[in-house]
Amino acid sequence: MIGPNFDAARAVLADLVALQPCASASNEIAALCADVTQSVISETFPGALVPVIDSAGSMQIDVAVPTMSDWRRLKPVLLAFAGPTLTGFDGVPEPFAAIDPIGARLQLAAPAVTAIMRLPADDRARVAALRAVLRARDTLACAPELQRSAPVPTSWLLARFQDYLNVGGRDAATGILDRLRSELRLDALNVKFLEVQLLAVFEDWAAIVDLPEFPSLCVARRTPAITAILLEALYQTHIAGPFDAVNVAETRAAFESSVQSFVQSMSIAAAPAGLRIGGWRLLGLETLSDPDRQDLFAILADRAQDLGWIADLLPAQAPLAPQGVEVAAPIDAAREALVQADAVDSIDLLADAMAAMARLSPDELALLRETMPFRPIVQATDELANIAPPTSWIAWLDRAGDPAFANALDIARRGKDEWEIGASTGDPVAVRALVAALEKVQGDELAAGRTTQALPYLVAWLQRDDEFPRAALSPVYGGLLTLFALGSARGATIYDSSQVLVEGLLASGLGQKAYRDLIADIDEIAGDGFGVDMIYWVLGLVESFMNAATPDASARETFLHRILARIVPIYGRLTRIQQIAVRLLSSELGWSPPGTPVTDVEPADDGLASRLAGLRIAIYSLTESSSRQAKAVLEEISPSVTVDTNADHGGSPRLRALAENSDLFVMTWLSAKHAATDFIREHRGSRTLLYSRGKGFSSIVRAIEAHLSKKA
Structure with a gap:
């Protein structure tokens, strides 16, 4: 199969069929050609074979292979079945001719290797060659997959889902959610809860309320975090407008007509963990509607600041409880x-x-x-063996080394929403205890591995802090990053959440020693060399260091030059957009890659320029320097692309025009205003809206590149 997925391969096949590459052939040869061309969408075939007859009557088979490993697998089979005895194929790669329209279309799929199998002029010999190629295809289809990757545990997919949410990667998180759903990893209710969590992270409250399953979610068994999200969605969708206008009558009418039935169906007897300001106000409105709800009145007693003007309407004291109530047995x-x-x-x-x-x-x-x-x-x-689950991160870390603690990641996933963050931020003793617990797990391989895998949940918990990043918690950020750098699990994947910790440390203001320790941790995570799949993570780190103040300019310059130098061995394998990003960052540092042959290699035409040509792209980010850099990168790739940037803090005529008229709209969620994002979603409708991971320009171009690659 050619292309990154089946839909992309099917689009390639449709274009090839429309070009009619074997229109002048006999019926028998045309049927064989059509059968061979199906290799374009065959998931068991490592590439694509497309027969072509040119205007002079010469016939060849264009071969396109997506990766070098696929080429090493395909070449000996083609040689064995249809080598020099039947075709002109000798196993040597060869570029397609510029006048070959079939080759030009295959080239847009960015193959790693191309080759040509030239067929003889005699029809009988052509039939024999095409049948031999079909036998080669069928043989590969029956061959065992020797490089099949090990199945990914569901717990890892859930951790990756949280990792993407931590950095604002909506499209990537949606991809994980689709995989969990299609592979039946979770039941339908839990998948729907994850969808609700995703929409809540991006404050898409109306989309939550509009879910067909919303009434069922209100009566289902839920986590406290989901209850808090459902309440906030109801408030933001139906109540926020009249409440902000201090229209008491309209607010109470909206509550009773559109919200109260849902609140009552949730059977809330205590404040759910993580309840937001909208949820508190809905509980206040429910108390006004039913003065006998003493349970709600009790939990609202000290929430006047969250309740706003509702607090003035509540009675000064709770209704008298019945006399003679005894303590329960x-x-x-x-x-x-x-x-x-x-x-x-x-x-x-x-x-x-x-x-x-x-x-x-x-x-x-x-x-x-x-x-x-x-x-x-x-x-x-x-079934839990009478061992109560931990109720804090310190207790979780203390249990992390216990082999019987098999549900550690599941507990961490729920604990990120339930466990209190306030006490840890305001109490130096609690901070020291948490740091000590992190240091302790470093001496236990099992505990360190589990904690590393739980990094996205720990980071999500830290981000619940209203003042994140907080200087008082920098020892915790640093301890987590050190643990990740030293842990064995980080070799399997690089969590984007590690970059959240780096940015938090840089923003909290480090001393010289702590700054150098941070550099050492990143060096350890990156290793002596890294692959193409890590390039955007590296570029994001470079941007973070360049944008933050430094207590040691010399150490920063040395570190950034060292990181960029590690890109040199893989520079020739980067996409064009990645190479331009590397060159842009390097020029800002006054550094250029050494003049080695590998850096002189021009990137293969991946088709991005043609896909960008003529598009109008809008970028919304409050970090205007990142928007400008992304604009420069895109315009260098395709001069005919139109890139507009915007940083308005709310709705404006220009922002509306961009939302309604752009072919692509990229939103940097971590650098955006809530009022503007709601405005963009409202006027964007069903048109393409991309969310970048992180705040830097590299994350913006990454989102665009990933989207256009899917469309290839």
Whole structure:
């Protein structure tokens, strides 16, 4: 198959068929040619074979292979079945002729190797050659896949999903979500919860409320984080407008007509972890509507700042509770805790239920195990071997080295939303305890590996801090980055979340020693050399260091030159857009790659220039220097592309025109204003909207390159 995916290969095949490469052939040869051309979309064939008859009647088969490994697999088979005895093919790569339209179309798919199999003039010999090629294709289809990659665990896919969300990579996160759905890795409800989480990260509240499954999500068993998201989506979609206008009557009317039924169906008895300002206000409106909700009144007592003018309408004190209420017996408390744990998918509530059960006598525990509806809930908690799950990152890190802690990543995924971040940011003792826990796991291979794999969740938890990046937490950022640099798991993948930590450390203001330690960690992560798949990660780091203040200019310059020098061995394998990005950053540093043959290689025509030609592209980012650099890169590749940049803080006529009229619109989510992003989505409609990972110009051009490659 040629192309990065089946849809791209199918588009290539459609274009080739339209060119009618064998229109002048006999019926028998034309049928064989059509069969051979199907190799373009065959997932078992390492490349594409397309027979062509030119205007002079000469016939050849154009060969295009996507990678060098595919070429090493295909070449000996073609030689064995249709080598020099049947065709002119001798196994030597050969470029397509400039006048060959079939070769020109295949070249747009950016093959790593091209070759030509010239067929004899006699029709009988041509039929024999084409049949031999078909036998070669069928043989490859039956051959075992010796380089099949190991299956990726679902827990790793979920960690990668969170990693993309941490850096604003919406398209990449959507790709992981599609894979989880298509491969049936999770049940439909959990996939839908991940979709809700994705939409919430990008504050696409209307899209959440518009989900056909939204009413069902409100009554399903949910995590506290999902409950908080659903409440915020309802508030932003139906209540925010009249509330901000201080229109009490309209706000209460909107709540009662469009929101209240959903809030009541959620059966909220306590404030969910991570509840946002909109959620607090909905609980306040529910309390106004039903003054008997003493449970809600109690949790709203100290939330006046979040409630806004709703706080002025609540009674000064809670309604009087019935007299003579007694403290619940231990077994009643355990029953209530089990009901809560069953209704809400919360590790904290599960821990509370297990603690309540631990206080029961053997007879009381036996009674719960035999009584419905508690029997299945107790059995579920028994499966955890009576070990309560951790309720903080320090407790999680302490358990990370335990081989029996098999659900460590699942607990980390939920803990990022439930575990308190405020206490860790304001208490130096808590910060030191967390740093000590991170240092401790470095001495345990299993604990270090699990913590490295949980890096996206730890970073997501840190980003919940309203003042992220916070200088007081720089030891935590540094400890996590060091652990990642030394961990064995980082060799398998480079998490984009590591760049979040780097930017957080640079922004928090490091001393000279800490700055050099940061450089050492990045050197360790990068290794002695890196591959093409790491190039954008490297470029993003270079941009971060260039844009941040430094306590040691000499160390920074040496480090950046060293990093860029490691690109030299792979420079010739980079795409054109990557080479231009490297050259642009190098020129800003006053550095140029050594004059070696590999750096003199011009990149193969990957077709990006032709796909960019004539397009109008809009880039929205508050980091205007990044927008300008991305514009320069794109215009160097294709002078006919039109690139407009915008940094308005809200809706404007120009931003609306760009949203409505651009062929592509790229939004840098991590460098954007909420009012502007909502405005862009509203006026963009169903047209293509790309989200870049990170804030730098390299992330912008990366998003465009990835999108256009899919369209090839």
